[in-house]
Amino acid sequence: MGAWKGENELETTVKSKALQQFQEATETIVNPELKKWIEQGGKVVGYFCSYGPEEIITAAGMVPIRIRATGSTGTELADAYLSSINCSFCRHAFNMGLQGDYDFLEGLVWLNNCDHVRRIYDNWIRKVDTPFTQMMSLPKMTTDVQVEWFRDELKILKEALEKHLGITISDEKLWKAIKLHNQTRRLLRQLYELRKKDNPPITGAEALAVVVASTAMPREQFNDMLKELLEELSDAEGITDYRARLMIVAGILDDPAFIKVIEEQGGLVVTDSMCFGTRILWTDVNEGASDPLTALARYYIQDKPACPRMFDTQPQRSKFVRDMVKEFKVDGVIGERMIFCDLWTGENFMLGGDLKEEGIPFLKLDREYIMAGAGQLRTRAQAFLESMGR
Amino acid sequence: MIVGGCDVGSATGKAVVMKDGEIASYIIIPSTTKPEVTARIVMDEALKKAGLSSLEDLEYIVGTGYGRLKVPFANENISEITCHARGAHWLSNTVRTVVDIGGQDCKVMSINDKGNVLEFVMNDRCAAGTGRFFESMARVLDCGLEGISSLSLKSESPAIITSQCSVFAESEVVTLINEGIEIVDIAAGVNNSVAGRLNSMVRKVGLVEDVALTGGCAKNEGLAKALEDKLGVSVKKLPQDPQIAGAIGAALIAAEKLSKQSEAIPS
Known part of the structure; x- marks a missing residue:
């Protein structure tokens, strides 16, 4: 065990305005850049889950944002419709919808990614007045047949948006959107590249804020701000006083405060397998393909790191984690699941077995969407680091 | 080598004073509403029982338990998970x-x-x-x-x-x-x-x-x-009061830290 006092606060040595704006964006739903966009008459379309085809929304001239329930303080309105065994993310998100917090949305896109989120859709279309709503059918398998299927789904969404807005979404607009979102992914990967260093210039909590902001702001502005941040970080001193390098494996985890509690114990989070993380940025949409919708379908179904809801993808996710452990010199892995999430419960069980075989320390954590009881998390994280001899 | 372990739990505060690897004294008290006060009272009583006069007599102190961040005199804090494990193992090494x-x-x-x-x-x-x-x-x-x-x-x-x-x-x-x-x-x-x-x-x-x-x-x-x-x-x-296993573990880790420290100081 090192001389860790549990008092040090890991943070970047760089004072960055861009980073500060990203952090602020994680604390609200309508961040200042998005507010500006709305005030200028711009439209916003929300989507649930990392399979939401942002590019189509962008190509329609709107800003896509991933739905979060940041700042929610209760679920009492949603609890009248959803059951107590629906995950807390769904209950908080729907509660915000019922409260009118998402009234600024022009549209909302769902995928049947899990049964919990489907129940939000069922209730939302009856109880919240959002002008455009669409449920997409996301296949469970990942062969070429499903790529074809999902291409059809993307086409249906595209045509529905065209009809709703009275516009045409040309291939040219789609390619432009694909390039823009690919640029976001490339820039985010550059950020991850910096985290491979022995002394990463940015903490896990800060990096999570950047990724969350990438789903919450107009992308041109985001890309410009991220370029600024990368510039500032490129010759930063880096963080030296950490105790161990950690990787987080998780479903919807969008609260940097959660990572912060772990990092306050000295465990620097250097990489992840998360959908506010590598799963949305590790690969690009193929810009060299002939048809943009096919390129997008292939990206979502086959190319991007898959979520546990896709059949037969556990081995590739497990391998991804083990590869990342080597690439980012990870000392230990923390797998979290939201209570009542069946997908991540199974996933962490299997991953735990795989990591044990390779002697990689692994900690399983249960979580509610809104973090309560930092003390409980602190004890587990601290004991995990201590058990690693750190 | 005299060291202390202070385990401030939700219901009780426990302190152990260890002298050269043996328990010199221990005390258990009900927790007060202020963890720092519980820590202070229980440690003072343990010191008194061991025939020591002040905290200065302890060369290293580790705090543990729910109130571990609030043990003002501790050199560092260790989670109760690690401390209970260490304490139980010391009490019976086949555990x-x-x-x-x-x-x-x-x-x-x-x-x-x-x-x-x-x-x-x-x-x-x-x-x-x-x-x-x-x-x-x-x-x-x-x-x-x-x-x-x-x-x-x-x-x-x-x-x-x-x-x-x-x-x-x-x-x-x-x-x-x-x-x-x-x-x-x-x-x-x-x-x-x-x-x-x-x-x-x-x-x-x-x-x-x-x-x-x-x-x-x-x-x-x-x-x-x-x-x-x-x-x-x-x-x-266990051959000792099982309630103090965490405080024993904390004291054992304190002793370990202390000997590592003195190794590091060139003579």
Whole structure:
């Protein structure tokens, strides 16, 4: 065990305005850049889950944002419709919808990614007045047949948006959107590249804020701000006083405060397998393909790191984690699941077995969407680091 | 070498003074509403009992327990998971599974032959399997915490309590009382219900003998027996008060840190 006092606060040595704006964006739903966009008459379309085809929304001239329930303080309105065994993310998100917090949305896109989120859709279309709503059918398998299927789904969404807005979404607009979102992914990967260093210039909590902001702001502005941040970080001193390098494996985890509690114990989070993380940025949409919708379908179904809801993808996710452990010199892995999430419960069980075989320390954590009881998390994280001899 | 371990828990504060690897004194007090005050009082009393006059006599102090960040005089804090494991192993070096039942949580740790934690599970989200659970049952049964242990040992046909939630278990117990079930059988049912919870936690980390109970509730012999029945193995009796295992662990780590420090200083 090192001389860790549990008092040090890991943070970047760089004072960055861009980073500060990203952090602020994680604390609200309508961040200042998005507010500006709305005030200028711009439209916003929300989507649930990392399979939401942002590019189509962008190509329609709107800003896509991933739905979060940041700042929610209760679920009492949603609890009248959803059951107590629906995950807390769904209950908080729907509660915000019922409260009118998402009234600024022009549209909302769902995928049947899990049964919990489907129940939000069922209730939302009856109880919240959002002008455009669409449920997409996301296949469970990942062969070429499903790529074809999902291409059809993307086409249906595209045509529905065209009809709703009275516009045409040309291939040219789609390619432009694909390039823009690919640029976001490339820039985010550059950020991850910096985290491979022995002394990463940015903490896990800060990096999570950047990724969350990438789903919450107009992308041109985001890309410009991220370029600024990368510039500032490129010759930063880096963080030296950490105790161990950690990787987080998780479903919807969008609260940097959660990572912060772990990092306050000295465990620097250097990489992840998360959908506010590598799963949305590790690969690009193929810009060299002939048809943009096919390129997008292939990206979502086959190319991007898959979520546990896709059949037969556990081995590739497990391998991804083990590869990342080597690439980012990870000392230990923390797998979290939201209570009542069946997908991540199974996933962490299997991953735990795989990591044990390779002697990689692994900690399983249960979580509610809104973090309560930092003390409980602190004890587990601290004991995990201590058990690693750190 | 004189060192201290201070375990500020949710229900009690424990302090151990260790001199050259032996326990010089220990004290257990009920927790106050201020962890720093609990820490101060319990440590002062332990010092007095060891014949020492002030904190200055302790060369290194480790704080642990829920209040570990609030032990103002500690050189550092270590989680109670690590401390209980270390303490139980020091008390009996054949222990490989530690079941710690505290005031507001319970934990199970699997440990190696050096007393280091290999894996742990922890319940701190509800009162099931904690001192709080026993307190509310003792209130309904009007028998005191000790009563639950002594009464349960007399039972020949324990009542069945299916709820592990303390609120629901309480209404179940009230129903049993009104049905005229003997108190001894209800007390045994309460212990069986907690033992059931602990049994599943032990099986999560993997049952490896020897198994030891630590924490305040480890003094409940009826619970130990119920757990033995569920696990199918005997529970190792520790040669010291099991409630101070965490504070002992903290003192052991303090001693370790101190000797590492003096190694590092060139003579």
